[in-house]
Amino acid sequence: MAQPRVVVGCPLFKRDWILPTWFKAIEAQDFPLTSMGFCFQAAEGDNATLDCLFDWHARHPEVAHFDVEANREVQHAEHVEGHRTWNRERYAAMATLRNRLLERVCCLAPDRFLSLDSDILLENPTTISELVRLTETMDVVAPLTYMSPPPRRPEDSPGTDFPNTMTWVGPAGNR
Numbered sequence: 001m002a003q004p005r006v007v008v009g010c011p012l013f014k015r016d017w018i019l020p021t022w023f024k025a026i027e028a029q030d031f032p033l034t035s036m037g038f039c040f041q042a043a044e045g046d047n048a049t050l051d052c053l054f055d056w057h058a059r060h061p062e063v064a065h066f067d068v069e070a071n072r073e074v075q076h077a078e079h080v081e082g083h084r085t086w087n088r089e090r091y092a093a094m095a096t097l098r099n100r101l102l103e104r105v106c107c108l109a110p111d112r113f114l115s116l117d118s119d120i121l122l123e124n125p126t127t128i129s130e131l132v133r134l135t136e137t138m139d140v141v142a143p144l145t146y147m148s149p150p151p152r153r154p155e156d157s158p159g160t161d162f163p164n165t166m167t168w169v170g171p172a173g174n175r
Contacts, residue, residue: 004110005036007038007105008038008114009040010039010117012042012043013049015049022120037067038065041098042071043070046070067104069104114128114131130143
């Protein structure tokens with residue numbers, strides 16, 4: 001059976017500082033880059049981020065697809081790391097960026113689409129292959145994503161706050 005083609009999509013703005021680490025985590029996956037593509041929504045004029053993207057692609061021409069669109073329809077907003085101000089306008093802007101990513105990815109017709117924000121670093125090297133395996137029998141899957149600060153000391157446990165899940169069980173108001 002042929003290896004499924006996976007396209008990774010990500011909206012970006014002023015993320016040049018984290019992209020090398022994000023890409024390194026993807027390179028460490030047991031899933032081959034030759035079966036992966038990338039689709040980005042970036043900001044016009046964000047040259048540091050754009051340079052980082054194209055430098056990585058120049059070092060990895062084996063990727064199946066590499067697409068960067070400088071999106072002009074939305075106002076990209078900078079934030080202080082660790083602090084987000086989400087209001088109706090920011091949600092609408094992010095929805096526009098994500099919908100544009102999905103439109104572009106649908107035109108490529110990959111076997112799988114992985115929406116992977118630049119603040120999500122894949123630690124387990126089997127994450128992508130495991131997600132591909134799970135989608136052989138399920139339509140939609142996602143890794144459990146912990147968004148907690150790392151432990152300060154080796155003997156401390158990592159945090160377990162995970163914002164990418166929703167539960168439909170539990171007391172009223174906890175759904």
